[in-house]
Amino acid sequence: MAYPRLILTKDPQSLLAENSNNDAVILVTPTTTCETSPIVNGVLEAVAGVDKRLGAEVMLIHAPSLCGGRLIHCATGPIDRDYDDVRNFGDAAAKGIELAKESGAKNPLLLVEGVPGHEAFQRATSVAYLSICQKLWQPLEAREALNESEIEPIETIGLLDIRSEVNAEFLDAVESGRRLARDLCGTNPERFAPPAFADYCVEAFEDSGLEVSVIDDQDEIVDKFPLLAAVARSSRQVPRHQARVINLEYTGEGPIEKTLILIGKGVTFDTGGADLKVGGHMAGMSRDKGGAAAVAGFMKTVAMCQPKGLKVIATLGMVRNSIGAECFVADEIIQAHSGVRVRIGNTDAEGRLVMADLLSHGREKAKSAVAPELMTVATLTGHAALAAGPYTIMIENGPARDQQVANKLEAAGEAWGDGVEVGRSRREDWHIIRPRTKADDVLSSNNGPSVSVARGHQFPMAFLALAAGLDKHGSQSEQPLAYTHIDIAGSGIENSDWQHGKPTGSPLIAMAARYLSE
Incomplete structure (x- = not known):
């Protein structure tokens, strides 16, 4: 019953190509900027100048300076309406992992930003990870009949846990x-x-x-x-x-x-x-x-x-x-x-x-x-x-x-x-x-x-x-x-x-x- 192994890091430098074993950055955010990394933010500013889709849909961006040369921007949409909840982050992450998989990534790094300060959104990074695992799961019979590594190719999920929100052992047990x-x-x-x-x-x-x-x-x-x-x-x-x-x-x-x-x-x-x-x-x-x-x-x-x-x-x-x-x-x-x-x-x-x-x-x-x-x-x-x-x-x-x-x-x-x-x-x-x-x-x-x-x-x-x-x-x-x-x-x-x-x-x-x- 293998599933993507969770690897925690608190170092923003892990986003960069020369400092990471990851092969893609998945950024889940309600904004078109990045507070954690000026380099990621610079990539987004350049894209925003030429492509109005940024922030409106999930996008795969060529970014040679980042791990794997891939930046996947996953827009959550609005999160300030009365009916919005933490699943906005999970839904965006699920779309992002699907694009990462299709692009050939096997060890993406997840970064969740723009999380509101109130209690309802405090588990956003954990919810994003669990949503990714839900998206990646393939039926037992499919895994038995086909090459499991091909239909479930993602090997690890890196989590950049800047806010010290994530309990890795608990998430592993839940998943x-x-x-x-x-x-x-x-x-x-x-x-x-x-x-x-x-x-x-x-x-x-x-x-x-x-x-x-x-x-x-x-x-x-x-x-x-x-x-x-x-x-x-x-x-x-x-x-x-x-x-x-x-x-x-x-x-x-x-x-x-x-x-x-x-x-x-x-x-x-x-x-x-x-x-x-x-x-x-x-x-x-x-x-x-x-x-x-x-x-x-x-x-x-x-x-x-x-x-x-x-x-x-x-x-x-x-x-x-x-x-x-x-x-x-x-x-x-x-x-x-x-x-x-x-x-x-x-x-x-x-x-x-x-x-x-x-x-x-x-x-x-x-x-x-x-x-x-x-x-x-x-x-x-x-x-x-x-x-x-x-x-x-x-x-x-x-x-x-x-x-x-x-x-x-x-x-x-x-x-x-x-x-x-x-x-x-x-x-x-x-x-x-x-x-x-x-x-x-x-x-x-x-x-x-x-x-x-x-x-x-x-x-x-x-x-x-x-x-x-x-x-x-x-x-x-x-x-x-x-x-x-x-x-x-x-x-x-x-x-x-x-x-x-x-x-x-x-x-x-x-x-x-x-x-x-x-």
Whole structure:
């Protein structure tokens, strides 16, 4: 899992040809000048006199005095409007690295200038680096089939850190985790069916310091995770598609001060089951494992950061929602691990079923944990993508809202360019999932697509809380437990292109910034 190695420098002389091993300068700035280097500034002044494109688009400039003879000027555009944010720097850097790669550079030096003094932009250089890595990533299968050095030719990224902003070890851990998350999410449904996904995780976490275990006994899965097993029922007859439950655990040094309990949705392919996806909507459903991939990536980052006083327990539910004679169907009533009787409303609302029993087990662990926070992470609803576009949505229960869990994650994500929007659980959400007869306790979903239902991305959190028994642990209970549902249907893939877009690993950056950053 190679990716561009980060090399920090504070010496402006490294911009010059005779003092550098770099082969291009990538200048990301809202201006057409350079404060750091008079030589770079002179090059820009000369270009500005003859080419009005400077500052309006990304430009490759021949500059023999600079390293590699290349200066790539990346204009951020305006950064003083109410809606501008640190991603302006990241977007410009991504365009710059693409031009650098096309020009033949392999070891560019990045310089970020013109950063406003207020807090919202203080991570601009780090965001620029992470955006570069996102742009450069190529799918695992492409790297396996083709010459990796040709399709990912950038070897190092030099960072000229004049402002002493960058924590290189933290950035390396974040990008390592994101790369694992992208690889796990962005790979085809046969390459990473549940058993292969689990095997790859075991290999990825070898010698990481994490405790890793995989439940592969299908009868045990039926016994402990009946809702997950129902989704996986039609795939059980195909050994390479059989369900897996992956457990990852990190325990930091010293007294534990906080416990994160994370549940990741890992549907390696979603046909919709008996409620079959039609009209071309099945394409891209191999990425329905993005929640599990993001959680696995976060655990990679945790293992590299080794935070003290933190315990992280992650469980990934890996299934294939296949269709066939054995598939589960609407109207079935299944008793969850929590004891709650769940009536199936729509088999294409499978993700909440995959996570509910895992969350119930997490609830049991949380009751004896130190300062627990429970989270589910999932590519759950098309409604989330419609409602919030490319942003992660977080819906909290009462205790999580009391503790400002989502608001703190939102602030961390905003500073690092991993946007989060905070929603609310309302009484209407609980009304949607109410039982209609005495035969069941909760309805898993309505029988229509989430995009056409009011509060389509909010009410699944109510179902998850009730089906997992967390409704008994609200703010007014004897033992409140903070629970946050995280829907990444809009943020997990670039440009909402589920079949071809690059996975992003969201909300890994926001979570790392919140729980792991100094």
